[in-house]
Amino acid sequence: MSQAPAPSPELPAEDERVEIxxxxxxxxxxxxxxxxxxxxxxxxxxxxxxSRSDVVTVMDxxxxxxxxxxxxxxxxxxxxxxxxxxxVDGTGAVTWVVDPIDGTVNYLYDIxxxxxxxxxxxxxxxxxxxxxxxxxxxxxxxxGEIFRARSGGGAWSGRPGRADERVLAAPGPDLGLALVGxxxxxxxxxxxxxxxxxxxxxPRVRDIxxxxxxxxxxxxxxxxxxxxxxxxxxxxxxxxxxxxxxREAGVVVGGLDGPETPGPDxxxxxxxxxxxxxxxxxxxxxxxxxxx
Ligand code: IPD
Numbered sequence: 651m652s653q654a655p656a657p658s659p660e661l662p663a664e665d666e667r668v669e670i671x672x673x674x675x676x677x678x679x680x681x682x683x684x685x686x687x688x689x690x691x692x693x694x695x696x697x698x699x700x701s702r703s704d705v706v707t708v709m710d711x712x713x714x715x716x717x718x719x720x721x722x723x724x725x726x727x728x729x730x731x732x733x734x735x736x737x738v739d740g741t742g743a744v745t746w747v748v749d750p751i752d753g754t755v756n757y758l759y760d761i762x763x764x765x766x767x768x769x770x771x772x773x774x775x776x777x778x779x780x781x782x783x784x785x786x787x788x789x790x791x792x793x794g795e796i797f798r799a800r801s802g803g804g805a806w807s808g809r810p811g812r813a814d815e816r817v818l819a820a821p822g823p824d825l826g827l828a829l830v831g832x833x834x835x836x837x838x839x840x841x842x843x844x845x846x847x848x849x850x851x852x853p854r855v856r857d858i859x860x861x862x863x864x865x866x867x868x869x870x871x872x873x874x875x876x877x878x879x880x881x882x883x884x885x886x887x888x889x890x891x892x893x894x895x896x897r898e899a900g901v902v903v904g905g906l907d908g909p910e911t912p913g914p915d916x917x918x919x920x921x922x923x924x925x926x927x928x929x930x931x932x933x934x935x936x937x938x939x940x941x942x
Contacts, residue, residue, distance in 0.1 A: 659743050659772045659773060660743075660772070661772060661782065661784045661801060662743070662744065662772075662784070664802065667784060667785060667800045667801065667802075667803070668800070668803070670725070670744065670770045670784075670785045670800070671785045671787070671798060671800045671803070673720075673721065673724045673725060674746075674768045674769070674770060674785050674786075674787040674798070674891075675787050675796065675798055676720070676724075677716075677717045677720040677721060677724075677768060678717075678766045678767075678768045678787045678788075678789045678796070679789060679796070680716060680717075680720060681713045681716050681717050681750060681766045681768075681789075681791075682766050682789040682790075682791035682794075683791070684709075684712060684713055684716055685709055685713055685751065685757065685764075685766070685791045686791045686792065688709070688712070689709060689757075689760075690708070690709075693707055693708070693709065693757075693758060694707070695707060695758070696708045696710070696711065699836075700835075700836045700837055701836040701837055701838070703755070703836050704836035705754055705755065705758060706734060706754065707751070707754060707757065707758060709750075709751065709757065710733070710734050710750050710751045710754055711734055711735065711750075713750030713751055713766065714732050714733070714734040714735055714748060714750035715735070717730075717732070717746075717748050717750060717766075717768065718730050718732065718735070718737075718738065718748070721746050721748075722738070725742075725744070725746075727740055727741045727742035727744075728740045728742055728744045728745065728746055728770075729742075729744070729745040729746070730745070730746045730748060731745055731746070731747050731748070731775050731776070731886070731887070732746075732747075732748040732749070732750065732887065733748065733749045733750065733885065733887045734750060743772050744770050744771070744772060745770070745771050745772070745773075745774075745775055745781070746768065746769065746770055746771075747768075747769040747770075747771055747775045747781075747783070747886050747887050747890040747891070748767070748768050748769075748887060749765075749766070749767040749768075749865065749885075749887035749888060749891075750766060751764055751765075751766065752764060752765045752766070752767045752788075752863045752864060752865040752866070752887070752888055753765060753861075753862045753863025753864075753865075753866065755862060756861075756862040756863060761862065762790070762792035762793065763790070763861045763862055763863055763866060764790070764791070764792075764862070764863050764866075765788050765789060765790050765791075765863050765865045765866050766787075766788070766789045766791065767786075767787075767788050767865040767887060767888070767890070767891040767892065768786075768787045768788075768891055769783045769785060769786045769787075769887075769890035769891035769893075769894060770783070770784060770785040770786075771783045771784065771886075771890055772784065775886040775890065776886070778905075778913035778914055778915070779911060779913060781886070781890075783890040783891070783893050783894045784800060784801040784894065785799070785800045785801075785891075785894060786798070786799050786800075786890060786891030786892060786893065786894030786895050787891055788865045788866065788868075788869050788891050788892050788895060790866060793809070794809055794810040795807065795808070795809050796808045796809075797817070797869040797872070797873075797892070797895045798895070799817075799894045799895040799897075799898035799899070800894065800898070801894065801898070803898065804816055804817075804898050804899075805817040805818075805872055805894075805895045805896070805897075805898035805899035807869075807873060817872050817873055817895070817898075817899040818899055818900055819871065819872050819873075819874070819896070819899045819900040819901045819921045819922075820874050820877075820921050821921045821922050821923035821924070822877050822878065822920050822921030822922070822923045822924025822925070822928075823856075823877055823924065824924075824927075825854060825855060825924065825927045825928055825931060826854065826855065826856065827855075827856050827877075828855045828856055828877040828878050828920070828924055828928060829855070829856050829857055829859065829876055829877050829878075830851065830855045830856075830857070830858050830859070830876065830877065830878045830879065830880070830928075831858075831859045831860070831861060831867040831870065831871070831876040831878070831879040831880075832848065832858060832859075832860055832867075832879065832880055832881055833860060833862070833864050833867065833881040833884075834860070834881075835882070835883035840882070840883060843939040843940050844882060846935075846939040847882075847932075847935040847936055847938075847939050847940075850931075850934075850935040850938070850939075851931060851932065851935055854931060855878075856877075859876065864879075864881055864884055864888040864889065864892070864917075865888060865889075865891060865892040866892075867879045867881075867892075868889070868892035868893065868895065868896045868901075868903070868919055869892050869895050869896070871896055871901050871919045871920065871921070872895050872896045872899035872901050873899075877920065877921065877924060878918070878919060878920035878921075878924055878928045879917075879918065879919045879920075880916065880917065880918040880919075880928075880932045881916075881917055882914070882915065882916050882917075882936060882940070883914055884912070884913075884914060884917045885914065889912060889913075889917055893912060896919050900921070900922065901919050901920065901921060902919065902920060902921070902922055902925035902929075903917070903918070903919045904917075904918050904919075904925070904929055905917055905918070906933060906936065906937075908929070909925070909929075915936075916932065916933065916936050918932045918933075
């Protein structure tokens with residue numbers, strides 16, 4: 651029998667959250683510069699993970715190392731949980747959840763739709779539903795666009811040379827007029843049923859986009875570039891930072907069990923008016939094809 655996740659510990663106080671957000675912005679921007687400035691001309695695949703299309707480049711590793719070094723210098727008691735190299739244990743309550751490149755395949759092909767994603771959470775990020783993300787920063791290194799949020803502080807976006815702007819999500823259109831982002835896992839068997847879920851949804855919405863980076867997709871729901879997003883198989887590092895941005899912007903983020911339950915089984919996001927009909931359609935299609 652699966653055990654219920656332990657309740658998350660309390661969030662750090664506001665002044666500590668502000669400081670953690672400052673560190674998250676600094677390390678994400680530094681990693682973003684590294685990815686652009688030091689991208690090798692002959693960038694290739696370093697290793698593969700769940701399938702031969704699930705790739706790691708040398709720059710994923712360098713970006714992760716840089717982020718871990720800077721977090722260790724600024725916040726030596728915190729734990730780090732990252733997509734590459736696992737992570738380090740801490741002695742305090744805060745864990746950093748790091749994706750050094752979200753959208754690695756786009757980075758490999760030099761498609762400018764990838765991100766550095768850095769979150770701070772309390773609880774256990776390894777357990778779905780076992781953690782609360784309270785700071786999130788997502789940076790697109792190519793455009794320099796940054797999305798940042800902390801619990802209670804709102805969501806903000808910024809671009810080089812421009813003042814930061816508050817991000818407030820729109821309620822969302824009717825389901826039939828919704829522009830929906832999604833993504834697919836790397837394993838062939840999962841892709842087979844993900845295609846069937848997509849087949850159910852496509853006739854019911856305005857159109858589908860598959861940009862290739864879940865963190866940016868979720869931020870784009872916050873800014874209105876997408877009306878909604880869903881995917882099965884997201885890892886905590888794909889999700890944690892953008893979840894804070896979306897939540898603070900007023901986007902409803904949920905999973906198979908409804909709002910506030912995103913995780914590997916299903917993550918969906920939409921503005922408050924669209925969230926009900928969209929989540930019903932996505933949950934129904936996912937349960938039908940995945941058998942959960
Ligand atoms: C991937 C991207 C992609 C999503 C995959 C993720 P990665 O992250 O976010 O859009 O569809 O599920 O694994 O592997 O590039 O960090």
